Amino acid sequence: MESHYPFTLPPLPFAYDALLPELDEKTMHFHHDKHFATYVDKLNELLAKYPAYQDWPLEKLVQDWPELPEDIRQGVRNNAGGVYNHDLYFKTLHSTPVTAPGAALQGAIDRDFGDLQELKRAMKEAALGQFGSGWAWLASDDQGRLSVRKTPNQDTPLPLTPLLACDVWEHAYYLPYQNRRADYFEAWWRLVDWPTISQAYEKAAGSRPHYPNP
Numbered sequence: 001m002e003s004h005y006p007f008t009l010p011p012l013p014f015a016y017d018a019l020l021p022e023l024d025e026k027t028m029h030f031h032h033d034k035h036f037a038t039y040v041d042k043l044n045e046l047l048a049k050y051p052a053y054q055d056w057p058l059e060k061l062v063q064d065w066p067e068l069p070e071d072i073r074q075g076v077r078n079n080a081g082g083v084y085n086h087d088l089y090f091k092t093l094h095s096t097p098v099t100a101p102g103a104a105l106q107g108a109i110d111r112d113f114g115d116l117q118e119l120k121r122a123m124k125e126a127a128l129g130q131f132g133s134g135w136a137w138l139a140s141d142d143q144g145r146l147s148v149r150k151t152p153n154q155d156t157p158l159p160l161t162p163l164l165a166c167d168v169w170e171h172a173y174y175l176p177y178q179n180r181r182a183d184y185f186e187a188w189w190r191l192v193d194w195p196t197i198s199q200a201y202e203k204a205a206g207s208r209p210h211y212p213n214p
């Protein structure tokens with residue numbers, strides 16, 4: 001992802017049919033080429049008329065949108081969030097995912113949730129409990145403490161570092177799963193690539209000795 005305007009759509013990091021049978025080719029085309037692309041285009045459109053904000057990194061746009069001029073404020077909130085969230089969503093999925101977290105992340109999951117199954121249960125509760133469109137998250141603070149969150153619309157959990165993002169907008173699952181969000185969650189969970197998330201965790205938590213074993 002570019003660090004600032006003009007943003008461009010990153011390519012889907014796998015073939016459109018790579019996630020079958022969990023997520024179908026048509027869903028991937030619509031989700032990436034239409035929905036994600038539209039967030040990128042709209043964000044660029046909004047920033048085009050305000051050169052003063054064109055050097056703001058994406059992470060700043062999704063956090064500091066209340067400082068923007070009133071006529072683009074809500075639009076940037078929605079569309080910068082859409083760009084940020086979808087970039088993470090597609091990056092953390094894999095056609096042949098490695099299902100075990102790295103040692104540091106596994107240790108933190110055990111400490112903060114009990115085990116991976118308990119983390120899954122908490123994520124599923126957040127995903128199913130988000131009323132209407134939104135996201136469920138696994139996030140880390142800068143001390144390496146993990147938490148599960150949910151956000152409406154395209155809001156993000158920043159300044160916490162999002163590690164894992166479950167898109168529960170209907171556009172993410174309606175073609176194959178219709179109203180069965182729980183079935184989609186189970187399919188999505190099978191696609192999560194833990195090495196990618198473990199790397200992001202180690203970066204977020206920094207190099208300080210932040211999780212002495214209890």
Ligand code: MN
Nearest residue numbers: 035167169172
């Ligand atoms: Mn989406």
